[in-house]
Amino acid sequence: MKFSKQLHIQGLGMAMAVLMSLPATATETIKAVVIDGYPAKSMWVHEFTNFFIPEVNERLAKTGNYDIKWQESYGGSIVKPKAVLEGIKLGLGDIGIVTTIFHSSKLPSQSLAAVTPFISDDARVVAKAIDEIAKEYPTMQKEFAKQKQVYLATGVVLNTYQLYSKKPVTTASDLKGSKVAGAGTNLRYLEGIGGVAGVRGGLTDFYNMLATGLVDHAMLWPEAAKTFKIAEVAPYMTQVNFGAVNTKTVTVNERFWKKLPDEVKTVLQEVAVEYRDHLANLAMDRAQESREAYVAAGGTIVSMTPEAQKEWADSMPNLAKELAETLDKSGEPGTEIIRAYIDKLSAQGAKPVRDWTVDLN
The missing domain is CATH 3.40.190.170 (Bacterial extracellular solute-binding protein, family 7)
Structure with missing residues (x-):
């Protein structure tokens, strides 16, 4: 019995030592x-x-x-x-x-940047x-x-959408009679041009859409163009600078x-x-690197003049006004949100090609 009691005491001591070595709370x-x-x-x-x-x-x-x-x-x-x-x-x-x-x-409110193109190509801002x-x-x-x-x-994730094409494009009117791939709101950038068909697709689809002739152009950004080897199927990038979009x-x-x-x-x-x-x-860091990689892969960059940018911007429907009205009607402060957003960009030095607030209530 005495020996058994000693074992019991030793066992309790060992158990206490183990418990004391454990953290106060388990993860x-x-x-x-x-x-x-x-x-x-x-x-x-x-x-x-x-x-x-x-x-x-x-x-x-x-x-x-x-x-x-x-x-x-x-x-x-x-x-x-x-x-x-x-x-x-x-x-x-x-x-x-x-x-x-x-x-x-x-x-709808997530499209704030998309409905206000031609303002800022600074992804950070x-x-x-x-x-x-x-x-x-x-x-x-x-x-x-x-x-x-x-x-x-x-x-x-992009500093600015650009236009990738099979042939050189310098003005919006060059797109007439063609098909352009896009995703979501940016397809509406084509509405004021006339004679252009927008084709909805996802980033992973654009290469095949261009390769098979389903479309003649695609709107995406340089880093994505590099990742998905767009230069192979669209060797011309028009520097439109639609702007950064969330x-x-x-x-x-x-x-x-x-x-x-x-x-x-x-x-x-x-x-x-x-x-x-x-x-x-x-x-922002990869934007220039991706442009260089596009050229190295056989691509050519075509510049669009400020006048051509303004002409394209002015041809678009006022998407910002449409969003503001949609949100306002649903009881949300749409007009206030649009103004506040553009004010934030302007405060950081952005200079809108078109004033999207001019027709707001």
Whole structure:
């Protein structure tokens, strides 16, 4: 009995020693599925893997309270590029990078930059202005809330849309009788030209659309043209400078968000803003490099004169006014939002080719 009692005491001592060596609180592991329909080589996806996720992990590791086990599903493994919004809504993914240009009817206020072309080709300025509008006015967040998701931040991954063609283009009238590929609102840039057919497509489709003759031109940006080897099928880039446009927004499934601890929510929100700025900086850094790569691949850059730019801008319908009126009618401060957004760009030195506010109420 005495020997048994000694073993019992020793056992208790060892157990206490083990317990004392453990951290005060165990780390809670959270599983998160990230989705995007675009391939991993796309800049914003690549940087989500190499910037966003490591930053979140590093900050959570400082307290050790939580750890996220990430499952990254890109390139159509769960959803196609146009289905990320619906995928997050249905819970097919917990976090997603929504390409907002595909959803102008469901996310109208996300088209702010798209409906005000020819103002700024500085991705950093546009990204910050859009995100500030989203924080200052609840309109954008309400739109995502209707889709059962929480808005984190809007990203700009291009410094400016340009026109890529099979033949040289110097003025808008050169497009008459041709077909132009675009995505979402930018197809409306063609409406005032006449004799031009806009063809909707996604970035991953443009190469084949040009190669097969389905279209003669495509509107995209230099970094994407480099990534998808557009010089092979469209050897002329017209430097139109439509401007930087926000196209990527990081959102979180609403049910998933509600279950997250406050510490994790704060980290995700903070890193999303840094990811926004990181993407914008990359877009600007890579713009010139991508132009050079396009030329090296056999492409030729054609300049458009300021007069030709103004002629094209003036031919467009006032898309900004249309958006303002749409939002105003729905009870949102559309006119105020348009003015506030353009004021933010102007305050940073942007000089609009066309004054989109002139016809606003």
